[in-house]
Every structure is written in C-alpha cells, then in structure tokens.
Amino acid sequence: MPVHNEDIAVIFEEMADLLEVEDANPFRVRAYRNAARTVRALGRELSEMLAEGRDLTELSGIGKDLAAKIAEIIATGHAAALDKLHREVPAGLEALLRIPGLGPKRVKALYHDLHVKSVKQLENAAKRGRIRELPGFGAKTEQRILEAVAAERSSEKRFLHATARRYAEPLLAYLQSVSGVQEAVVAGSYRRGKETVGDLDILVTATAKSPVMQRFVEYDEVSDVVSHGSTRATVFLRSGLQVDLRVVEQHSFGAALHYFTGSKAHNIQVRRLGQQRGLKINEYGVFKGEARVGGNTEASVFKAVGLPLIPPELREGGDEIEAAQKGELPRLITREDLQGDLHMHSQATDGNATNEEMARAAQKAGLKYIAITDHSRHLTVAHGLDEKRLSEQIEHIERVNQKLSGITVLKGIEVDILEDGRLDLPDSILSQLDLVIGAVHSQFRLSRARQTRRILRAMEAQYFTLLAHPSGRLLGSRPAYELDMAAVIGAARERGCYLELNSQPQRLDLTDSHCRLAREQGVLMSINSDGHRSGDFELLQGGINQARRGWLEKRDVLNTRPLGALRKLLKGTMG
Numbered sequence: 001m002p003v004h005n006e007d008i009a010v011i012f013e014e015m016a017d018l019l020e021v022e023d024a025n026p027f028r029v030r031a032y033r034n035a036a037r038t039v040r041a042l043g044r045e046l047s048e049m050l051a052e053g054r055d056l057t058e059l060s061g062i063g064k065d066l067a068a069k070i071a072e073i074i075a076t077g078h079a080a081a082l083d084k085l086h087r088e089v090p091a092g093l094e095a096l097l098r099i100p101g102l103g104p105k106r107v108k109a110l111y112h113d114l115h116v117k118s119v120k121q122l123e124n125a126a127k128r129g130r131i132r133e134l135p136g137f138g139a140k141t142e143q144r145i146l147e148a149v150a151a152e153r154s155s156e157k158r159f160l161h162a163t164a165r166r167y168a169e170p171l172l173a174y175l176q177s178v179s180g181v182q183e184a185v186v187a188g189s190y191r192r193g194k195e196t197v198g199d200l201d202i203l204v205t206a207t208a209k210s211p212v213m214q215r216f217v218e219y220d221e222v223s224d225v226v227s228h229g230s231t232r233a234t235v236f237l238r239s240g241l242q243v244d245l246r247v248v249e250q251h252s253f254g255a256a257l258h259y260f261t262g263s264k265a266h267n268i269q270v271r272r273l274g275q276q277r278g279l280k281i282n283e284y285g286v287f288k289g290e291a292r293v294g295g296n297t298e299a300s301v302f303k304a305v306g307l308p309l310i311p312p313e314l315r316e317g318g319d320e321i322e323a324a325q326k327g328e329l330p331r332l333i334t335r336e337d338l339q340g341d342l343h344m345h346s347q348a349t350d351g352n353a354t355n356e357e358m359a360r361a362a363q364k365a366g367l368k369y370i371a372i373t374d375h376s377r378h379l380t381v382a383h384g385l386d387e388k389r390l391s392e393q394i395e396h397i398e399r400v401n402q403k404l405s406g407i408t409v410l411k412g413i414e415v416d417i418l419e420d421g422r423l424d425l426p427d428s429i430l431s432q433l434d435l436v437i438g439a440v441h442s443q444f445r446l447s448r449a450r451q452t453r454r455i456l457r458a459m460e461a462q463y464f465t466l467l468a469h470p471s472g473r474l475l476g477s478r479p480a481y482e483l484d485m486a487a488v489i490g491a492a493r494e495r496g497c498y499l500e501l502n503s504q505p506q507r508l509d510l511t512d513s514h515c516r517l518a519r520e521q522g523v524l525m526s527i528n529s530d531g532h533r534s535g536d537f538e539l540l541q542g543g544i545n546q547a548r549r550g551w552l553e554k555r556d557v558l559n560t561r562p563l564g565a566l567r568k569l570l571k572g573t574m575g
Helices: 005-021 026-041 046-051 064-076 080-088 091-097 103-114 119-127 138-154 161-176 212-217 250-261 264-276 298-304 320-325 355-364 387-403 448-459 485-495 512-521 534-549 563-571
Strands: 181-186 199-206 222-228 232-237 242-247 280-282 285-288 291-294 369-372 408-416 435-439 498-502 525-528
Touching: 005 026, 005 064, 005 080, 005 091, 005 103, 005 161, 026 064, 046 064, 091 103, 091 119, 103 119, 119 138, 161 181, 161 199, 161 212, 161 534, 181 250, 199 250, 212 222, 212 232, 212 242, 250 264, 250 280, 250 285, 250 291, 250 298, 264 280, 264 298, 264 320, 285 298, 291 298, 355 369, 355 387, 355 534, 387 408, 435 448, 448 485, 485 498, 485 512, 498 534, 512 525, 512 534, 525 534
Parallel strands: 199 242, 369 408, 408 435, 498 525
Antiparallel strands: 181 199, 222 232, 232 242, 280 285, 285 291
C-alpha cells in the first residue's frame, strides 16, 4: 500500500503528542511537530523522492533519525518508535487527545494529577468538579470539556478539505486508468469546497464491460469493503475516510452530478422549481411525464428550470436561486486572478526558507509580488522580531529586490495585537514598512465585548493594513474566539483597511458567510498562504475555494491588483 505524506505527518504528530504526555524532552517533541509540518507542506510525495534516491536530510528539520523513520514508515506502513509509545502510554489517553480543546499539555496534567486515563473518567472528573481545581483549568474550562465530550460523541469524523484532496486525487487517477471508464468526478461537499468533508462521493460513467467496481474495492488503500454491487460500492480507506462509488448512465450523468453534489437544501429548491413547470427532477434525469428532457449535463438540469449554471460552491440553499433568476450570480474568483501573496514567514522567525527562496518559489507559482511578514517579538515561540531584527530584515529585503527580476518583495510584519489592543512594535519601525498585518495570538478566551474592543483598537492604529486570520479558529482543534465580526467588518470599512482570508487548511479564516458580509460592505479581502516554506503557495487554492463559497469576485480581493495599484491601496493604510 502506498504511504502518503499525510500518513507520515499523522504518525509524527501522534508521536509528538504521546511524548509530550510522557513529559519527554521538549526539543524532541518540537522536532516531531516541525517534521510533521514540513512533510505535510511538501509538494511531492516522500515515497517518490526516496525512490529517486533523494537525501531526505536535505529537507528542513529532517535529520538522520527522522529520515530513517520516514524510510521505515514508507517501507512498512508504521514506525516502531510509535508502536513502543503505544505500549507505554495508557490507551485511553489517545482518546483524550482527540477531545477538542485538551491537547497534550492538559492531557498530561489530567493524567498525572487526577489519574484520568479515559474519556469516561474525564467526564466523571468534570461532573464532580475536580478538573477546575487543577492549575490553569477553572470552572469554565471544566464546562467546555463536558461540552466537547458530548459533541465528540455525536459528531462524525471529518477531514480537512486539503487532507481529503490528498486521498481523492490519486484515487480518481486510479479509477480513470481503468479500462472503459469515461468520466470520474468527486461530488458532495468536497466539490462544493467545504472546509471539511465527512466522506467522498465519486460518480463514474463507464462501458458495460468495465471492471471499475471490482478495481475500486481492490484499491490498495482500501481497508474495509462495506458493500459491493454492480453499480454501487462503499469502502473505508486506511485513513478512516469513507468513499462511495456510483456508476451512472451517460445520459444521467449531469443529473446525478447535480443531485450528489448537493446541498440537500439547494436540491429541494431546484426540484420545487421543476414541479412548478410540471417537471420531475431526480438523480436519473429531468422528466416531463415519461419523457426525458434533460440530465445529460448539469447545465441541462438548470436550463430546464430556467436558470444558468450555478457554480457548485454556491449551492447551499441560500439565495443563489434568486440571484440566478435575477442574473446577479457573481463571476467567482479563480486562482489565476491572484497576483500576489501578502502573508508569509521566513527563516528570520518560524519559516523554513530565506526571503529570496520564498520569492523565487512565488514567482514559479505565477505570482508577481509577495510580502514577507515575519512575527513580532511578543510571539516568542516563533522567535519574533524586535525593532533591531526587523530593521535588519528590511535591509535584507531591499538587497533581495536588487537581485530579483519579475517579482517584488514587499516589507511587512505580522505584529501581535496585545490584550489591550496596542500593537507589539512602535510606530517608528512600523512606518518603515510597506504593510502591517495585525494578528491575535494570545488571550483567545476574552469575552466577546473585550475581544472586539481589542481588535477595533488595533485597527485604529496609525499603521495597520490587514487583520490576519480574523476569527482565530483552527478547524478540529480550536473554535473561533468570541467576536462581533459585523462590527469588525464595519470598522474595516470606516478605517479603510482590509481583512485576510487565510489559506492554511486548518484556518480557512474568514468563513464563507463572513467573506460575503465583507463583500457586501465593500471591504476588500486578501487571500494569503500564511506560508512557512516555499511549497506553501499551493495552499492558495484552498483560500480560493473558500472565497468562491463567499461569493467573492476578482474585484473583491486586494491581491488581485497589479503591484502599482496595490501600492496605492497599501499606502492609504500606512499613516
């Protein structure tokens, strides 16, 4: 079975978590976490690089020991070191690590101080009020743990869209290579660009004699075959991702693709429009009585009810039907519309590449400009820049620009917004930059009123261009902090500054609904990679997907502007 980068990253993250619970050397823990991040961000599969004889120690943060473990995982599918940790650490602690909001540090405290070894013991301790007695927990944390346990029980396992893509794309390529297969498309929430997906729905058209169903269940990443028929099959991959395959007739493909793309609410609205015209619309086609009048393409389904083709990202059962009827559907942004990336990090803080390496990688990715925006001093874990080091960074970027042709590096900073709303660095140094990105990296649990005041004060600063990852969420691990986003968007409009749509798969922040609200208020968004390595520019597509779900057009996005127009807009935020 092939081993993907995601599989390796998951193993390294699990090792880091278990080591932290065991109170292992923090440098060892950090090494595994950094390695997981490096592996996940690579543009190529490590298995391919190893097969070519590449020295994996050339990769940032990968030494001989980690390179050997990667080779072991690729060869065997597991790591002996992780197996050893599984034997040493109580099994129930791994379930605790999956509870949102806990994390290894808190699990360690619960285990060592309260001897909590399972989710049930965790729940009992919370109900008895014992957790609030631990340093750093409190009554509110105790209540949140109870809520997280309840939510975990009721929720299905979901995968980040970017993670699901790593499994979907090779599986599609595999199916398309099967004799007789004509088309293969992933439908469902994946096609609509949702931040997370619960499963993959794949539709295939094929000749009668195609062995596609048999080949599907024989796919080497399948761990369990749930059902296997002549036109439908359901399997689970080793990752735990469920995949449903349906073989449909060519004349029904468009109708099936529309039906299985969803959403359910959107489909209901389309069917009602059909009923008003005396039509029956289902996964098999569009029918007028017994006669088929459409369904070979998605466009024919929409045409039958008097609508233009509605992009999948908009099909959420909101007001997309009304907009289509009025001819007011947006011309959604594409990846090709982006001219630059205004948020990334270098080796000066927590990045893995130099300013020049990031610039050349961006140019290769089709961009015309980037902004290097390393962290400020308050974020000590990222080795943030103080005034002296930022001044040195400014000088270095100027030297890099003298060497480059065809791409420009802008001078920026991701400056921490302190608890009281002040920025982490003084105006005297911020004034020397092309742009200032403000970000919250601490005190996530302030009240809605305090968090909102904090951010609004920061946005009033003399030098403030862009609010980074505005809600602070990390999908699957940290909810958005309490914030009046409507007030923030309104303040951005009045101040004349901008908001970020962060493309990191765990962030995709802002949400689609807040992107649309910003659009309606005339506030420009900036779709940025928040890159930490040269391969991270590929993440921009995830931001584009989110932007499309938020109805954003090219004109709604700051970094679709040519450099000259961008500079004018940036200058308006800098004093």
